[in-house]
Amino acid sequence: LRCAVTELNPNYDFITAKYPEQQLREIPRNKLTLTRLLGQGAFGEVYEGSLKNLCANVKELPVAVKTLPALSMDQAEKDFLMEAVIISKFMHKNVVKCLGVCFEEHPRYIILELLEGGDLRTFLRDSRTKGDHACTLSMEELLKLALDIANGCRHLEEKHFVHRDVAARNCLLTSRGPERIAKIADFGMSRDIYSSDYYRKGGKAMLPIKWMPPEAFLDGVFTSKTDTWSYGVLLWEIFTLGYMPYPGQTNSDVMHFVASGGRLDPPDKCPARLSKIMIMCWNSVADIRPSFSEIIELLDMCLQDDEVLNANVSLCHYPMSDCFKDA
Numbered sequence: 001l002r003c004a005v006t007e008l009n010p011n012y013d014f015i016t017a018k019y020p021e022q023q024l025r026e027i028p029r030n031k032l033t034l035t036r037l038l039g040q041g042a043f044g045e046v047y048e049g050s051l052k053n054l055c056a057n058v059k060e061l062p063v064a065v066k067t068l069p070a071l072s073m074d075q076a077e078k079d080f081l082m083e084a085v086i087i088s089k090f091m092h093k094n095v096v097k098c099l100g101v102c103f104e105e106h107p108r109y110i111i112l113e114l115l116e117g118g119d120l121r122t123f124l125r126d127s128r129t130k131g132d133h134a135c136t137l138s139m140e141e142l143l144k145l146a147l148d149i150a151n152g153c154r155h156l157e158e159k160h161f162v163h164r165d166v167a168a169r170n171c172l173l174t175s176r177g178p179e180r181i182a183k184i185a186d187f188g189m190s191r192d193i194y195s196s197d198y199y200r201k202g203g204k205a206m207l208p209i210k211w212m213p214p215e216a217f218l219d220g221v222f223t224s225k226t227d228t229w230s231y232g233v234l235l236w237e238i239f240t241l242g243y244m245p246y247p248g249q250t251n252s253d254v255m256h257f258v259a260s261g262g263r264l265d266p267p268d269k270c271p272a273r274l275s276k277i278m279i280m281c282w283n284s285v286a287d288i289r290p291s292f293s294e295i296i297e298l299l300d301m302c303l304q305d306d307e308v309l310n311a312n313v314s315l316c317h318y319p320m321s322d323c324f325k326d327a
């Protein structure tokens with residue numbers, strides 16, 4: 001079953017492709033210092049840390065370290081390693097970099113570049129000003145975030161890699177200031193398809209239903225057009241400043257709603273040119289959804305359009321209480 005599952009998956013040849021991308025680099029553990037806990041990942045804790053003289057001209061490098069608990073099962077070890085292999089295959093400014101691994105002893109570590117702006121969804125929610133529904137970010141800044149992620153997704157699409165979980169929670173920012181760059185930074189869902197117990201992990205409860213197109217949650221079909229659909233939901237997240245999609249609806253409600261043609265409402269006062277992109281991403285026919293190259297062209301047009309740049313995206317088409325409800 002395992003070989004069948006992996007061979008059936010479109011990402012399979014991506015991983016086995018024999019092109020001379022950077023291989024995994026074993027980092028000596030004594031070069032690494034963990035400083036503080038950042039949060040809980042899918043496997044184990046994630047720490048902020050620093051790496052001593054990784055290379056000549058960099059003395060101390062701030063890093064994020066994903067850890068795998070020492071008592072993990074073999075399959076978890078393989079899955080954990082797989083994520084490092086996947087991330088290491090990409091070299092793009094909008095995809096998080098893997099600096100190396102510590103795999104020779106327990107606990108296993110994956111060492112990632114530290115993106116000090118934290119995750120995109122938290123940033124969007126923090127950028128709301130209390131009460132007056134205004135927002136500290138300009139339309140131009142929001143569009144630039146959207147373009148960063150679209151560029152990262154185009155890189156994955158060019159490599160025929162399906163991410164399967166494009167969402168604001170899986171994107172990180174280099175900083176919270178105006179120079180910020182957004183990157184795709186979590187490959188947990190695409191990693192799990194290599195696990196022989198993918199069906200266990202794929203239980204409906206685990207699937208990001210609100211970011212998935214009908215053919216994915218109904219038939220398990222995943223292509224780059226799956227990522228296009230999810231990207232449309234990410235656009236909606238950006239321009240609602242981090243609302244939970246389909247507020248107040250459960251995953252099961254959403255599956256029925258979307259399968260029968262229902263769609264997210266574009267954000268209030270969202271310029272037509274922008275909401276059109278979202279609607280195109282949510283076409284029920286996967287082939288008609290735009291590629292990431294097309295999405296980038298459409299977003300570039302938005303950046304040239306004063307009607308879009310001068311719009312102020314109203315925050316409040318749902319009672320504020322809903323926007324934090326992770327139903």
Ligand SMILES: C[C@@H](Oc1cc(-c2cccc(S(C)(=O)=O)c2)cnc1N)c1cc(F)ccc1N1NC=CN1
Binds near residue numbers: 038064114116184185
């Ligand atoms: C694995 C982890 O990676 C990172 C997190 C943070 C990071 C995450 C949160 C806050 C800060 S910060 C602003 O305190 O430096 C930095 C910074 N850089 C990373 N490379 C991550 C990647 C994602 F795509 C989404 C969430 C997380 N996590 N995992 C556990 C917590 N976040």
